[in-house]
Amino acid sequence: MNSGSDVAAEVLGAPLQLRCGVTLRNRLAKAAMSDSLADGTGQATEAQARLYERWLDGGMALSIIGEVQIVSGYPEKPGNLVLDGKVDEAAVRRIADLAAPTGGHIWPQLGHAGAMAYPPISDPVDPSALSVDGVECAEMTVAEVEALPAMFARSAARAKAVGFSGVEIHAAHGFLLSQFLSPLFNHRQDGYGGSIEARSRILVDIIDRVRTEVGPEYAIGAKINATDELDGGLTEADSLVAIEMLGAHGVDLIDISGGTYFPGAPSSSDRPSSGPYYADFARRARGVTDAALMLTGGVKTRADAFALLEGGAVDVVGLARPFVLDPDLANEWIHGGGANPIFPRFASSPPGGVTAWYTMELTSIAEGRVAAEPWTPESAIAEYDKRDAERAARWNGRFGRAS
16 A cells, blocks of 8 residues: 555544543444344344344444334334334344454444334324325324433333443434424424424433433434435534534434435435535534534545545544445455445436345345345345335234334
């Protein structure tokens, strides 16, 4: 490597101590993805464990398990892990125990899908009543909102009990807590709606309750949008206020992303990009909090990651799809030649096809096999939908439908 590469390796490989005392071994994290590898009844699987073992062996500091549900009633997909009172703790501990021997960390991303709960297995809810693009939601009652902090705290306590070193609270991408932050979805007239401070109230109440439950030396992260990228949605100015509040309430790592998976909205992860998303916003966020910052989205090269860290915009770089393309990417960027992943190009894709393609590639890694025929977005989404339909039947057989 040349001298410039040596500097990049030093920056990418530098350890980071979070405010709670947890130390990340380097500055590269596998950002949350919906791995869709639970068994269809909310339980962890051996395939899921193999996936996170493979990623940890690839050298990343932190791997976040996406879309882990705090309750069974409002999942994003029927392949989600559910960290509730019925969880098979031994199966989840099998995943958590992978981290310590490697020096890495695994955190579950705790969430509630809200209006984006999977309709075949849920009756979606929203901060305010909603009827748009085929999504029908009832407004949450005050009692239902006030119950959320305890629900998140119970799941965080279970995460700690089975050996995870931290949790990430999901308040991005259009799921429930993101909906509370967004004036496009939150029209409440009580103490949970109106100003950005009021719209952030339930999120900080959750953070406070989780901190009380897990103690001061346990890592708490939060994922938040820089912007919803929707007219009338969360603005960058309001997001900065929410980030300042998160830092003041003891969040150790704030994961900045953006956009929403709400039906009909453009997906940030599928858009063309010439560099990291929201880098300028992250630099402004640096001025409102001393919590560690992570940026997720649009980082495709080692040079992208190095520039974000060396320039001081963030403390951690989050990557998701690059780690699907190359599970050894962290070791390659820190200890190897610094090769970048090669992103596929698709001639066409149905809505959701690219996401399905990555999900099925991720499944191949977890199962240690290569697909008989290379996935296309069309074939991936067909298999993905078929698998979800099978799991939905198992989910409803175990939990019944939420009401």
